[in-house]
Amino acid sequence: MLWILACQAMVIAPHLLRIPVWLSIMSAGVGIWGYKAVSAKWKYPRRIILLLMVIIASTGIFINYGTLIGRNAGVALLITMLSLKILEFKTHKDVILFVYLGYFLVVTNFLFSQTMLIAIYMLAVSIGLTSTLIMLSRHGSELNLGKNVKQAVMMTLQAIPLMLVMFVLFPRLPSPLWFLPEDNSRAVTGLSDTMKPGAISELSRSDAVAFRVSFSDAIPPASQLYWRGPVLWQYDGKTWHTSYQKFLKRNMQGKYSGKKYTYTITLEPHQQYWLFALDTPSSIPPDSYINNGYSLISRNRIRNLYQYTSSSYTRYIIGDKLSLAEKKSALQLPENLNPKTGKWAREINRRFATAEEKAKYILGYFREKPFSYTLSPPLLGQNAVDDFLFNTRSGFCEHYASSFVYLMRLMNVPARIVLGYQGGEYNNLGKYMIVRQSDAHAWAEIWVRGKGWIRIDPTGAVSPDRVEKSIEAALPFRVSSGGLMRSDNPVLRTLILYWDSANYKWHNWVLGYDSAKQSSLLEKFGINSASWEDIAISIMVSLGSMLLLIALWVNMSNRRPRKDPTCRLYLKFCQKLGRIGFRQMAHEGPIDYATRVTGKRLDLKDEVDLITHIYIKLRYSRNPPTNLFSQYKKCIRKFHPRKNK
Amino acid sequence: MNTTINFLINQANExxxxxxxxxxxxxxxxxxxxxxxxxxxxxxxxTTLAQLLARLMGLQYNRIQFTSDLLPSDIIGAAIYDRDKGEFYFHPGPVFTQVVLADEINRATPKAQSALLEAMEERQITAEGETRDLPEPFFVIATQNPTYHTGTFPLPESQFDRFMMRIELGFPSRQAERSILTGRDRSILLQTIKPCLTSEQVLKIQSLVPQVHVSDALLDYLQDLVDFTRNDSSTSNGLSPRGSLALMRSAQSWAFLDGRDAVIPEDVQIILPSVVGHRLRQYTDNLSDTSSIAQKLLKSVAIP
Structure with a gap:
């Protein structure tokens, strides 16, 4: 009974955070009641009370979620039923039903999370449930728990080949059959499509993985690792927005040169539409577009892990022709703000003729004046840019990018902000790059006639380390929230990389195994156009051959049961005699055998009799002397019968 | 103890x-x-063998000659009216002894045969509403003619199962027969023979036999044999647990007679035909058939 309750707890545990508190308490209470009913002969509640409990719980769930259908409410309802079933344990049938419900609840976990950890945990839980079933079929003695669990593990292991076949061959649909109802409550981590001061520095505290990249061949240098995300055009004095965007035609109007990098990105769900690409993408993955900010936009919201392949050039000319509308949005400014900055901008404008010179001057200003790079900048007032440039002079990348673009626009240079990530950590074990939320970055682009949009990263002027190395190097003090992920301990670091690498493979091969991968895998086995019939046949063939193998194995292991050392040595002895023409019959006892042999070969009598005698002693008598075995071993080793001439 | 037993066997051999x-x-x-x-x-x-065994073990024995008109009361005993005392008292039948020689048991009707049933298994007799214990040790040594002979009632299976062993004597060898022909009359010889054991000694031996060690390996072999009889199609029904227990006990006993303290596969093999033959007998009632079943069993089951 305790074991069943443990199973219940294990099944419910991963759901705990998702179900209302009262439901957890109720489950625990019911569990205790059920236990007492068995151990202390408490009474099971009457049917009517059970019914009442069901109604109350269902009402509670309805109040909590506003529905009884749907993922969360459905799971909560299932948990209620599972728990209440404990109070109905009268026959075996009830317990079996309980276990099956448990299996079902285990599966529901995958509606929430599909990570490797959850999968492993679920496997453990189903082993537990299986052992409950085994226990039931053995008419429940809980004493043999270890044995039951062992058998459950064995059964699960035996199921693995079956699972693999089903996994590999089961038909995949190109798109999911159904969409899970969306949950607004899900926390969104990642870049948003607006930039407020402090937004990115907030993000930088998170170690969550933004995406993983594997390059098909070369890896660009760290200073070129700008992962382009959304482009921000509109500024209201405080916040930047993406308001203006126009989709470009599929044949893009960029001019590319230099090395082409091809890479595959596995993007963690961020609930937005854009995709990230190395600055700047030259090809568009399927089901997505590119806009005039050269950001990739997916057709669908990224709700699940999303994988795409793209290629980029780090030397490029993009947007060399600026449309009027673009120019207008690239020069848009809020009015009547930041008077000091305005004055200073006019000054610079007088001194320098070209946009590039002006930019260079401003970057120089950032470098020379005591600007500092910090995660916790002081708050800025109404005239944010004024405050930043002349008073506080400390900020994060968004401050630098924002004030730089502001200044450039004041000087009539079209400019915009690009959000994205900069850098990434290379995982040598899995040969891929991890880009975390802490790598979030904002930089600027200015438009120069004839050269198109040029990337300028004002943060680099203040803190070159940020671009060259990573955020850790750039910050004057360690970020406490980084904790585990940024540990300096090399062992821990390696472990973390191992873990991430395993996770990546999991994503790539288990979760990312779709119809395309399936058909390419099947092609390797010579199945080109995988029709339903072909797949059905291959499932049958592989299952059939597997069963055949199992049957053979069972047969073999039946024929040759495991023997103890005494027996093995005796068989060796028999083999030696067999070589000289005395094969032991399967049904022949040791003494009969010895008599038969010695009857024909008197010369062997002493040895054969001795060995047979010791063998009988070792194998059949009570408490044979311990030193006998070594003597026995020696005798058999020394025994070398020769054929009679 | 062993020398006594060996002496006993030598005596019997003579x-x-x-x-x-x-x-x-x-x-x-x-x-x-x-x-x-x-x-x-x-x-x-x-009959000579049966009498001989009883005599040599120094046990008190009665002989019941089974005939077709034998009644249960002829075996168990009957209540007889005592005219002097004016009441019934139980007159114990010939079964109240240590060794019962049930001669030609299959000549009696099933009714009389089954009177022996309770005695054999429970070692007690219930008659006239009263249960009486039989003396210890208690053996039934029954002889029977092959069932195809006229005037025989085949023993019910339940009774077959109660005999631990069924043995056949077979014709003597030429040399042995010569000695029988030239030697003294066996019945006279039988009278001269002296007991080698006492009933206490027999009880002692009986308590020693179950202590003979049976290793796991041997139990595996035993159970393989039993399983084979239960799964093979050539036997109409498998060995009962009583049958497998009989197999083990008699193997222990055989090992004991050999002066060993542990059972080896040969012990099982040698007693097996006598133990399982009559239990697995099919309705052909052919003597050679039963032994061939046992041989098949021995040949088919490998010693683990």
């Missing part, structure tokens, strides 16, 4: 010539607290 294996088997059966059924043609020395 009376029943050339049948050492059968004598040993019978002793093994009796020492394992089993009842013995001797089956063969008339005149093969069945």
């Amino acid at each position: 009376i029943i010539l050339g049948k050492e294996k059968q004598i040993r088997l019978s002793l093994a059966c009796l020492f394992a607290r089993g009842h013995l059924l001797i089956e063969d043609l008339p005149g093969m020395g069945k």
Whole structure:
């Protein structure tokens, strides 16, 4: 009974955070009641009370979620039923039903999370449930728990080949059959499509993985690792927005040169539409577009892990022709703000003729004046840019990018902000790059006639380390929230990389195994156009051959049961005699055998009799002397019968 | 103890010539607290063997000659009216003894045969509403003629199962027969023979037999044999647990007679035909058939 309750707890545990508190308490209470009913002969509640409990719980769930259908409410309802079933344990049938419900609840976990950890945990839980079933079929003695669990593990292991076949061959649909109802409550981590001061520095505290990249061949240098995300055009004095965007035609109007990098990105769900690409993408993955900010936009919201392949050039000319509308949005400014900055901008404008010179001057200003790079900048007032440039002079990348673009626009240079990530950590074990939320970055682009949009990263002027190395190097003090992920301990670091690498493979091969991968895998086995019939046949063939193998194995292991050392040595002895023409019959006892042999070969009598005698002693008598075995071993080793001439 | 037993066997060998294996088997059966059924043609020395065993073990014995008109009360005993005292009192029948020689048991009707049933299994008799214990040790040594002979009632299966062993004597060898022909009359010889054991000693031996060690390896072999009888199609029904227990006990007993403290596969093999033959008998009632079943069993099951 305790074991069943443990199973219940294990099944419910991963759901705990998702179900209302009262439901957890109720489950625990019911569990205790059920236990007492068995151990202390408490009474099971009457049917009517059970019914009442069901109604109350269902009402509670309805109040909590506003529905009884749907993922969360459905799971909560299932948990209620599972728990209440404990109070109905009268026959075996009830317990079996309980276990099956448990299996079902285990599966529901995958509606929430599909990570490797959850999968492993679920496997453990189903082993537990299986052992409950085994226990039931053995008419429940809980004493043999270890044995039951062992058998459950064995059964699960035996199921693995079956699972693999089903996994590999089961038909995949190109798109999911159904969409899970969306949950607004899900926390969104990642870049948003607006930039407020402090937004990115907030993000930088998170170690969550933004995406993983594997390059098909070369890896660009760290200073070129700008992962382009959304482009921000509109500024209201405080916040930047993406308001203006126009989709470009599929044949893009960029001019590319230099090395082409091809890479595959596995993007963690961020609930937005854009995709990230190395600055700047030259090809568009399927089901997505590119806009005039050269950001990739997916057709669908990224709700699940999303994988795409793209290629980029780090030397490029993009947007060399600026449309009027673009120019207008690239020069848009809020009015009547930041008077000091305005004055200073006019000054610079007088001194320098070209946009590039002006930019260079401003970057120089950032470098020379005591600007500092910090995660916790002081708050800025109404005239944010004024405050930043002349008073506080400390900020994060968004401050630098924002004030730089502001200044450039004041000087009539079209400019915009690009959000994205900069850098990434290379995982040598899995040969891929991890880009975390802490790598979030904002930089600027200015438009120069004839050269198109040029990337300028004002943060680099203040803190070159940020671009060259990573955020850790750039910050004057360690970020406490980084904790585990940024540990300096090399062992821990390696472990973390191992873990991430395993996770990546999991994503790539288990979760990312779709119809395309399936058909390419099947092609390797010579199945080109995988029709339903072909797949059905291959499932049958592989299952059939597997069963055949199992049957053979069972047969073999039946024929040759495991023997103890005494027996093995005796068989060796028999083999030696067999070589000289005395094969032991399967049904022949040791003494009969010895008599038969010695009857024909008197010369062997002493040895054969001795060995047979010791063998009988070792194998059949009570408490044979311990030193006998070594003597026995020696005798058999020394025994070398020769054929009679 | 062993020298006594060996002496006993030698003595028996002098009376029943050339049948050492059968004598040993019978002793093994009796020492394992089993009842013995001797089956063969008339005149093969069945009764002599039975009498001989009883005498040599120093046990008190009664002989019941089974006939077709034998009644249960002839075996168990009956209540008889005592005219002097004016009441009934139980007059114990010939079964109240240590060794019962049930001669030609299959000549009696099933009703009389089954009177022996309770005695054999429970070692007690219920008559006139009262249960009486039989003396210890208690053996039934029954002889029977092959069932195809006229005037026989085949033993019910339930009764077959109660005999631990069924042995056949078979024709004597030429040499042995010569000695029988030239030697003294067996019945006179039988009278001269002296008991080698006392009933206390027999009880002691009976308590020692179950202590003979049976290793796991041997139990595996035993169970393989039993499983084979239960799964093979050539036997109409498998060995009962009583059958497998009989197999083990008689193997222990045989090992004991050999002076060993542990059972080896050969012990099982040698007693097996006598133990399982009559239990697995099919309705053909062919003597050679039963032994062939046992041989098949031995040949088919490998010693683990």
